Amino acid sequence: MHDDPGLQPERTDLAWRRTSLTLISAACIFLRWVPHYGWFAGTLVAASLLVALGIALTQRRRYHRAASGIGGAAMTANVRATAAIAGSVVVLAGLGIYTVLFLPLQR
Amino acid sequence: MTGHEETHDSSHAGGEAPDRRGLSAWALGGGTEPDARFTLANERTFLAWIRTSLAMVAGGIAVEAFTSELFAPEIRKTVAVLLLLLGLVTAGGSFFRWLNVERAMRHQAPLPVPLIAPILAAGGAIVAAVLIVFVIGRPA
Numbered sequence: 713m714h715d716d717p718g719l720q721p722e723r724t725d726l727a728w729r730r731t732s733l734t735l736i737s738a739a740c741i742f743l744r745w746v747p748h749y750g751w752f753a754g755t756l757v758a759a760s761l762l763v764a765l766g767i768a769l770t771q772r773r774r775y776h777r778a779a780s781g782i783g784g785a786a787m788t789a790n791v792r793a794t795a796a797i798a799g800s801v802v803v804l805a806g807l808g809i810y811t812v813l814f815l816p817l818q819r
Numbered sequence: 820m821t822g823h824e825e826t827h828d829s830s831h832a833g834g835e836a837p838d839r840r841g842l843s844a845w846a847l848g849g850g851t852e853p854d855a856r857f858t859l860a861n862e863r864t865f866l867a868w869i870r871t872s873l874a875m876v877a878g879g880i881a882v883e884a885f886t887s888e889l890f891a892p893e894i895r896k897t898v899a900v901l902l903l904l905l906g907l908v909t910a911g912g913s914f915f916r917w918l919n920v921e922r923a924m925r926h927q928a929p930l931p932v933p934l935i936a937p938i939l940a941a942g943g944a945i946v947a948a949v950l951i952v953f954v955i956g957r958p959a
Binding site for chain 2: 716723738778786787788791794797798799801808
């Protein structure tokens, strides 16, 4: 597929997968909010997992794009992917702040 | 000398899907496609920043979830919100950092200084200082 001894497409693929795994662990810690904040915390768990799943499902396409870019094809930076993941983290953190500040604790 | 000319032959790069091209053209602001290795390295650095911001977010969630028997509610919520806010700012900043680096590379300009590095350092120090004050001031 490509002849880059620096293995750039693989390293980038692994960086995306680590990010996806980090999102899954964030979802696991969000689970600890469910007894206290109810369904809204459950929504945050589901949202984190969905972003992680979204990364996993689009990974193959990104890898092939990177490999053909290393192989010499024109490769424009992936604005949509970076904007989507950064935006997701901003929204998750924002909803977390909203939860901590404004939602009542359930007993 | 020869490596320099290679970057100039693809000023209007073809081979892109039209929808992606519109967004990229608007966001990346002209220039020429940099070496794919640099674009990928920039993407990995962005992802490292995103994981850092996710670690802050996870820390904030954990403080709110696990320290209810340790700290009074105001203290717990202050530290949790500070960490979540730090994660939010780092995540947003990492995207603009990525975009600015990509724009600089497209114009063969020097890379910008990372603004989020001092923000993260100062924010982390503030959270740690707040925690130290609360731990010392906590009734034994």
